[in-house]
Amino acid sequence: MTEVLEAVGDAIGMERVGIRFSPNVYTQGVDDSDPIALFTAVAHRLEKLGVPWIELREAHQPTSAGAVPTVPVSPAMRPLYSGKILLNSDYDGPSARERMAEGIADGISFGRPFISNPDLPERIALGARLSPGDTSTFYSGGAAGYVDYPTLDRVEAA
Ligand SMILES: Cc1cc2nc3c(=O)[nH]c(=O)nc-3n(C[C@H](O)[C@H](O)[C@H](O)COP(=O)(O)O)c2cc1C
The missing domain is CATH 3.40.50 (Rossmann fold)
Structure with a gap:
């Protein structure tokens, strides 16, 4: 060290x-x-x-x-x-x-919550629900599961 x-x-x-x-x-x-x-x-x-x-x-x-x-x-x-x-x-x-x-x-x-909540600071500030991560895409090496989780406004609009 x-x-x-x-x-x-x-x-x-x-x-x-x-x-x-x-x-x-x-x-x-x-x-x-x-x-x-x-x-x-x-x-x-x-x-x-x-x-x-x-x-x-x-x-x-x-x-x-x-x-x-x-x-x-x-x-x-x-x-x-x-x-x-x-x-x-x-x-x-x-x-x-x-x-x-x-x-x-x-x-x-924060590790995993930041992967699955691209707007994590805003969600924490609002006390909003956090999206769970999809463990099947962790360590996958591709973009899927890293750049495609929706922000809160898109979740609410859906
Ligand atoms: C996909 C993925 C990759 C990670 N890679 C590393 C890493 O390279 N080095 C490390 O020290 N921790 C790594 N971690 C552990 C995280 O840094 C963090 O300690 C762990 O997810 C627990 O924090 P959390 O509960 O906020 O997710 C990784 C975690 C995940 C989910």
Whole structure:
């Protein structure tokens, strides 16, 4: 991690660099037996390097893929790292607001809801229903399922 961050920071300036972790779920063969110890060490290192933001895919309940999370690491990282912390995984508007109110995250990021709701910010602002994604087109490699979900005005007009 340090070598990659330093190399990218040297090339483009550390103020343009962010990094994402999936700290508390077994992901694609990657797991850790002691995530709090590891990610507090990571937080110290990120602070020293001056990395301006990080994103944590930090599940709070079993994921839709069935992975069971261990403890969240963001509460332990927050006091050690002064950059922005974005949290991710399985949020909608209300649950994102609830998480933000806990005072750890600087922002919440959205993956699948952004694929299936091209107007996601407007929908969240309005409290409108979110369209579910079509999982059969995820990772498909083509445009179908990535550029053809309707905006809310088209849903309502249909
Ligand atoms: C089609 C698709 C591709 C993804 N590709 C990546 C990826 O390349 N790297 C990564 O870290 N996460 C990837 N993710 C995971 C998302 O970034 C995100 O963490 C996950 O969907 C959970 O957030 P969500 O509940 O807001 O969708 C992908 C997810 C989907 C659905």
